Structures are given as structure tokens and as C-alpha cells.
Amino acid sequence: MGALLLITAKDLRLRVRDRSVFLLAIVVPFGLAAIFSLVFNGVDDQARPTFAVADEDRGQIAATFTGQVLGPLERQGVIALRTAGGEREAAAMVGRGDADAAYVVPAGFTRAVLGGHAAELRVIGNVDAPIGSFVARSVAEAFVADVRYVRVALATKGGGTPEEALRVPAPVGIEDFAAERRQLSLAEGFAAGMAVFFLFFTVQFGFSSILDERRDGTLARLLAAPVPRATIVFGKLLGGVVVGVVSMTVLMVAADLLLGAEWGNPLGVGVLLVAGVLAATGVMALVATVATTAEQAGNVQAVVAVLLGVLGGVFIPIQQIGGVFAVLSLVTPHRWFMQGLADLHGDAAPVLAVVPTLALLGFAAVTTGVALLRAGRMLRP
Amino acid sequence: MGTAGLGPLPCVPPPDQTARVPRAEILKCQNLRKTFGDLVAVDDVSFTIEAGETYGLLGPNGAGKTTTISMIAGILERDGGQVLISGRPHGTTSRWGKKQIGYVPQDLALYPDLSARENLRFFARLHGLGRAEARARIDEVLRMIGLTERAKDPVKEYSGGMKRRLNIGVGLLHRPPLLILDEPTAGVDPQSRNAILESVAALAGEGVAVLYTTHYMEEAERLCDRIGIIDLGRIRAEGTRRELVGLVGELDRISLTTGGAQAVPKELETLPEVRKAGSHEGRLEVMVEDARKSLPRVLAAATDAGVVVRAVEVHEPNLESVFLHLTGKALRD
Numbered sequence: 109m110g111a112l113l114l115i116t117a118k119d120l121r122l123r124v125r126d127r128s129v130f131l132l133a134i135v136v137p138f139g140l141a142a143i144f145s146l147v148f149n150g151v152d153d154q155a156r157p158t159f160a161v162a163d164e165d166r167g168q169i170a171a172t173f174t175g176q177v178l179g180p181l182e183r184q185g186v187i188a189l190r191t192a193g194g195e196r197e198a199a200a201m202v203g204r205g206d207a208d209a210a211y212v213v214p215a216g217f218t219r220a221v222l223g224g225h226a227a228e229l230r231v232i233g234n235v236d237a238p239i240g241s242f243v244a245r246s247v248a249e250a251f252v253a254d255v256r257y258v259r260v261a262l263a264t265k266g267g268g269t270p271e272e273a274l275r276v277p278a279p280v281g282i283e284d285f286a287a288e289r290r291q292l293s294l295a296e297g298f299a300a301g302m303a304v305f306f307l308f309f310t311v312q313f314g315f316s317s318i319l320d321e322r323r324d325g326t327l328a329r330l331l332a333a334p335v336p337r338a339t340i341v342f343g344k345l346l347g348g349v350v351v352g353v354v355s356m357t358v359l360m361v362a363a364d365l366l367l368g369a370e371w372g373n374p375l376g377v378g379v380l381l382v383a384g385v386l387a388a389t390g391v392m393a394l395v396a397t398v399a400t401t402a403e404q405a406g407n408v409q410a411v412v413a414v415l416l417g418v419l420g421g422v423f424i425p426i427q428q429i430g431g432v433f434a435v436l437s438l439v440t441p442h443r444w445f446m447q448g449l450a451d452l453h454g455d456a457a458p459v460l461a462v463v464p465t466l467a468l469l470g471f472a473a474v475t476t477g478v479a480l481l482r483a484g485r486m487l488r489p
Numbered sequence: 490m491g492t493a494g495l496g497p498l499p500c501v502p503p504p505d506q507t508a509r510v511p512r513a514e515i516l517k518c519q520n521l522r523k524t525f526g527d528l529v530a531v532d533d534v535s536f537t538i539e540a541g542e543t544y545g546l547l548g549p550n551g552a553g554k555t556t557t558i559s560m561i562a563g564i565l566e567r568d569g570g571q572v573l574i575s576g577r578p579h580g581t582t583s584r585w586g587k588k589q590i591g592y593v594p595q596d597l598a599l600y601p602d603l604s605a606r607e608n609l610r611f612f613a614r615l616h617g618l619g620r621a622e623a624r625a626r627i628d629e630v631l632r633m634i635g636l637t638e639r640a641k642d643p644v645k646e647y648s649g650g651m652k653r654r655l656n657i658g659v660g661l662l663h664r665p666p667l668l669i670l671d672e673p674t675a676g677v678d679p680q681s682r683n684a685i686l687e688s689v690a691a692l693a694g695e696g697v698a699v700l701y702t703t704h705y706m707e708e709a710e711r712l713c714d715r716i717g718i719i720d721l722g723r724i725r726a727e728g729t730r731r732e733l734v735g736l737v738g739e740l741d742r743i744s745l746t747t748g749g750a751q752a753v754p755k756e757l758e759t760l761p762e763v764r765k766a767g768s769h770e771g772r773l774e775v776m777v778e779d780a781r782k783s784l785p786r787v788l789a790a791a792t793d794a795g796v797v798v799r800a801v802e803v804h805e806p807n808l809e810s811v812f813l814h815l816t817g818k819a820l821r822d
């Protein structure tokens with residue numbers, strides 16, 4: 109353990125001397141996220157999205173939604189509203205492009221909510237208007253979270269314990285036809301995307317510094333030292349993990365403070381973040397094993413990091429494209445990381461994003477395992 | 490072994506060494522072998538080194554010196570044979586054995602962005618020295634290699650000679666009973682080289698067993714108690730300088746500078762007094778019984794064969810001649 113930490117500490121010292129790590133790990137991703145979110149916020153202002161509303165319920169909760177949630181937004185000039193006779197007409201309006209998105213409050217909605225049963229608020233998105241669909245969904249999410257809040261308060265007042273109240277299921281769910289259930293805000297999405305994209309560049313030095321040491325001859329000294337080879341490899345991997353976790357933490361906190369991002373439960377986000385760093389470290393280590401020099405490793409790693417980033421949807425929200433890309437995105441840690449953050453997002457979110465975290469840990473285990481099997485050929489003087 | 494002229498030749502212990510007390514055997518290599526694809530880089534190499542003894546591996550570029558040393562240091566897997574450190578089997582996974590070895594690689598092996606002290610601290614701690622112990626020992630080593638003043642500067646700002654000295658210093662940190670130095674004087678000015686040779690001799694005087702590779706005959710002659718002559722992966726002969734020179738018999742070497750590539754002419758090779766002849770870098774090297782007597786006939790034969798002789802040198806037997814005798818080529822290429 110001592111030797112492992114010694115190697116990690118030495119690698120970190122070298123990284124700190126070589127200031128490029130700060131640039132890659134913090135300055136660039138945060139800067140890009142900030143710029144992107146500014147630009148897209150500007151777009152939001154110019155294009156006021158139009159939403160169609162089909163109220164098939166005509167109940168009290170539906171009226172609350174249209175009157176107290178959508179109404180004020182329309183008066184503030186954030187959105188424009190149009191009334192549709194029913195779900196079919198609403199879908200047609202979205203299809204024609206008359207509306208960027210539509211809300212459908214199905215018949216029986218109010219009864220279901222008041223009765224404590226699951227109910228569905230439908231959002232029909234338009235693939236050609238991703239930002240409008242996105243806003244529509246965000247609004248619906250906020251409402252769903254509020255309604256649950258009301259339920260919880262009622263349950264407590266009715267004599268139950270707060271614990272019982274917490275077990276009451278969220279009575280309203282959003283059914284979204286265009287995309288995933290939960291979503292991050294634009295700023296959050298870009299901050300997280302850039303962070304995870306650059307994470308792959310940040311952690312890549314860990315394992316591939318074995319190749320640096322080989323070039324500089326110091327690997328011979330490490331091999332001649334009374335230290336198991338596995339210790340050398342794990343010491344190297346740990347260096348990448350430490351820098352990755354620090355950089356991601358700094359980026360997430362900075363996005364919170366400076367871009368107003370809200371990430372959800374710190375425990376869940378922390379666990380997801382570590383899982384993401386482990387996955388990135390494993391993938392980059394595996395890629396490094398195909399190279400014989402540090403330069404070669406760097407090039408191959410860059411290509412892989414960019415490809416995975418694009419596929420994983422850090423530049424374009426891939427779920428808006430759908431089809432093959434949505435499926436392909438599942439083979440990237442990026443997608444799972446973003447999915448995890450989305451799952452943790454909002455008031456009704458769980459503490460842990462279980463599936464995305466496990467997916468990331470799976471990536472980490474498989475890639476690191478194969479990298480370790482292949483590491484022997486790198487550990488030569 | 491045993492094939493005349495190929496395997497290590499038997500050496501008779503010289504009379505002046507009979508009073509020597511036998512010392513602990515620190516390193517024993519037996520039948521070491523390493524291949525890279527079709528190339529046999531090290532072939533059946535065996536030798537031993539005792540405490541306080543300096544053993545030189547003398548051979549030209551590509552002879553297999555570094556490969557041999559890498560197997561001994563536990564850096565490279567061997568394809569055959571075994572290594573014993575103080576009688577214990579040693580390999581790439583032996584932690585105990587690695588603690589006994591101080592290894593100085595042929596190429597500089599330092600972190601250029603770290604200072605000398607940081608480099609030393611890292612390797613000292615990696616070899617298991619405690620914090621305080623490491624600090625004291627680093628000061629000692631810095632004094633030994635004359636870098637105390639510059640200890641805080643990053644190594645990338647050092648001169649070549651300073652880096653070389655630090656490279657050696659790292660190998661001394663944990664006071665190893667066996668010190669392995671792979672051409673430590675390559676690219677070092679004569680003054681620094683002298684200092685390095687003196688420190689190595691001093692360490693041997695303190696009882697350290699030293700394995701020293703070089704392709705400088707003078708270094709091997711001056712420093713090493715015993716020398717193994719290695720070529721094409723095999724040890725061709727082994728012994729003290731005196732023993733090795735004895736192998737050439739009383740032969741002298743006549744070196745004819747021809748000023749151009751020149752094959753050995755038949756007329757010269759077939760002269761009765763010529764024992765062996767070779768050509769190298771515009772020189773004809775001719776081994777004869779008695780140079781003074783045979784010089785006129787050698788010159789005549791060369792001239793008859795149309796060789797233009799620019800200069801003539803006569804050498805007493807030394808390791809260079811031994812090498813030529815054993816391998817038919819010169820030590821330096």
C-alpha cells in the first residue's frame with residue numbers, strides 16, 4: 109500500500125508541475141460549458157416556444173396546471189399557449205409545427221391524483237424543436253414535483269408519520285413521447301457533458317504514464333524496485349482516478365455556484381461521479397494498451413474520447429435524435445453518466461441513480477480487467 | 490561449454506592469489522539465456538561475484554550485456570538458467586532479492602521535472618527506507634555524488650555529467666550488497682569518469698559486490714578484479730586481466746593503418762609467424778609471436794599484396810588483443 113501511494117503521489121506531483129492538467133481538467137470544460145449555456149440561453153429568449161394544451165380532464169388539478177403553472181409563464185412572455193380540442197388535435201398541431209410541444213391532461217386525471225393513484229401528464233415533443241420540447245418537459249416536471257409535494261403534506265396531516273408519507277408514490281407521472289423521462293436544464297446538460305467529455309482526457313495520463321516511464325527509462329527502476337508489478341499498475345491508475353475525481357468535483361460545484369446548476373442528492377451524485385471516473389479510467393487504460401509509445405497512446409485515446417463523447421451525446425442531446433443513436437449511446441459511459449444525473453434531478457429524485465451507477469461500474473470493471481491482463485506487455489524495460 | 494575457442498576458457502589461479510580468503514558469494518548466474526524472436530541475445534551465460542569483488546562484463550555494442558544485467562536485476566523474464574542472490578533464487582517477482590541489488594541503468598532513468606532530492610526521495614522510499622532514514626541517506630548520497638548544492642534544482646537543468654552522477658546515486662541509496670552498473674561512464678568527461686571509477690572502487694573496498702559492464706577496455710582493466718569477455722551473447726573467456734592476457738600466449742599485435750577498408754590478404758594470413766589476422770576500420774590487426782622479429786616480413790607481405798601501409802603500431806598484449814584473439818574482431822566498432 110505504501111509503495112502504491114508513493115507512486116501515485118509522485119505521479120500527481122509531476123502532473124501538478126505540468127500545469128496543462130489544470131487547463132484540461134478544469135478551465136477548458138468549465139469555460140466551454142459556460143459559453144454553450146450562454147449561447148443557448150440567448151436562443152431561448154429569441155424563440156418563444158408555443159405549447160398546445162388539450163385538457164380532456166376538465167378537473168380541478170388540470171385547471172391548476174393550466175391556470176397557475178402555464179398561465180403565469182404565458183403572461184411573463186416565456187411561452188405562448190394554444191388550446192387543442194383533444195389529444196389528437198394537439199398531436200396534429202405539434203406535427204404541423206404549429207406548436208413546439210403539447211400537453212395532454214387525460215380524462216380522469218384529477219380523480220386519479222386526488223385518489224392517490226398514479227396519473228399521467230403527457231408531453232408531446234417535436235423532434236424538430238428540441239429546445240421547445242425541452243422547456244415543455246421541464247415545466248411539466250416542476251409541476252409533477254409540486255403535486256407530489258401536496259400529496260406528501262396531505263398524508264402527514266391525515267395522521268400518518270412522515271416516513272409513511274415519504275412512501276406514498278408520486279401520484280402524477282409524466283409520459284413523454286419524444287424522449288426520456290427526466291432531463292437536465294440546458295446549462296446543467298452542457299456543464300455535465302463537457303465535464304464528462306474532458307474527464308476522459310484528464311484521466312488518460314494515469315495508466316499511460318507507464319509508457320512515459322518506459323520512454324524516460326524510469327520504468328526499469330520501478331521494475332527493479334522491491335515492489336510487485338500490480339502495485340505499479342494500480343498506483344498509476346489511482347493517479348488518474350484522483351485527478352478525475354478532483355476535477356469533476358470542482359466542475360460540478362462550480363457549475364452549481366456559477367451556472368446555477370442543481371445536481372440532486374450529493375451522495376448519489378458523488379457515487380455516480382466516482383463510478384464515472386472509474387469507467388473513464390478503465391476505458392482509457394484499455395485503449396493505452398494497444399500503444400507502444402506515450403504519443404501513440406495519446407493519439408488513440410483522443411480519438412476514442414471524442415468518438416465516445418459524440419456518441420454519448422455530450423455535444424448534441426442524443427436522445428433527441430432517437431433511433432440507432434439512442435441505442436448506440438448506451439455503449440458510452442458518457443450517456444450513463446448524463447442519464448444518472450438526470451435521474452437524480454428534481455425534487456422527487458431518488459438518492460442513488462442505481463442503474464446508471466451500476467452501468468458505469470460495469471464499464472470500469474470490464475475495461476480495467478482487460479487492461480490489467482494486457483498490461484504485462486507494457487511492463488518491460 | 491568446452492568447445493575450444495568458443496566456451497569460456499579454463500583459467501589457472503595465479504600464484505599470487507593463493508593467500509586470498511574466500512568471501513561470501515553474492516551473485517551466481519547459471520546458464521542464463523534470453524531470446525528475442527530468432528535472435529539469441531544471451532546464450533548460456535554463467536558467472537559468480539563475491540562480496541568486495543568487481544566483475545566486469547566487457548563486450549561490444551549488442552553483445553548482450555544489458556540483457557544479461559536486466560535478467561539479474563529482475564527486470565526482464567529469462568528464457569533459461571537461474572540467478573541466485575546470496576544463495577537464494579531470484580527473479581522478476583523476488584522482493585528480497587531486489588532489495589539486495591542496486592541497479593544503475595545504462596540510459597538515464599530520472600524524472601526530469603523533479604529535483605535531485607525528490608528523485609532520490611522517491612526511489613529511497615520505494616526501496617523501503619523510512620522517512621528519517623531516507624533523509625539522512627539522501628544527504629550522504631548527495632555528498633558522495635557532489636550534488637548537495639544543486640539538490641533542489643530540477644534535474645532537467647543539470648548537465649549531462651551531473652545527471653549521470655545522480656543516476657548512479659539512486660542505485661546506492663539502500664546500501665545494496667550487490668551493485669549493478671551498466672556502462673555508467675558512457676558520455677562522461679574524463680574527470681567525471683575518473684571520479685565515478687574511484688567511487689566504485691571505494692564501494693568495492695567496503696565489501697560491495699559490483700557487476701560492471703563496459704566496452705572500454707581501460708576501465709575493465711583498471712577497475713575489475715575479474716572480467717568476462719562477452720560477444721554475441723556468450724562469455725568467450727573469463728578471468729583476471731593477467732589470466733586473460735595469458736590466453737593470447739606471448740603474442741604481440743601489429744596494427745597496420747591502411748587508410749581504407751581492406752580485407753586481410755592471403756599472403757599475410759599464410760605467413761608462418763602470423764597466428765591470426767583481422768581487419769577493422771582501415772586497420773589490419775596481425776597477431777605474431779614476436780613483433781620485432783616478424784615486422785619486416787609482415788610489412789613485406791602486406792606490400793606485396795598491394796596494401797598501402799600508412800602507419801605501423803606494435804602493441805603488447807592487452808584485453809583488446811585478447812578480444813581479437815577470441816572473436817576475430819576488434820572490441821570497439
Ligand SMILES: Nc1ncnc2c1ncn2[C@@H]1O[C@H](COP(=O)(O)OP(=O)(O)OP(=O)(O)O)[C@@H](O)[C@H]1O
Binds near residue numbers: 525549551553554556
Ligand atoms: N527488447 C528487445 N527486443 C529485441 N531485441 C533486443 C531487445 N533488447 C535487446 N535486443 C537485442 O539483443 C542484443 C543484445 O542487446 P544488449 O542491449 O543486451 O547489448 P549490450 O551489450 O548492452 O549493447 P550496448 O553496449 O550497445 O549497450 C542486441 O542484438 C539487441 O538488438
Ligand SMILES: [Mg+2]
Binds near residue numbers: 595
Ligand atoms: Mg547495453
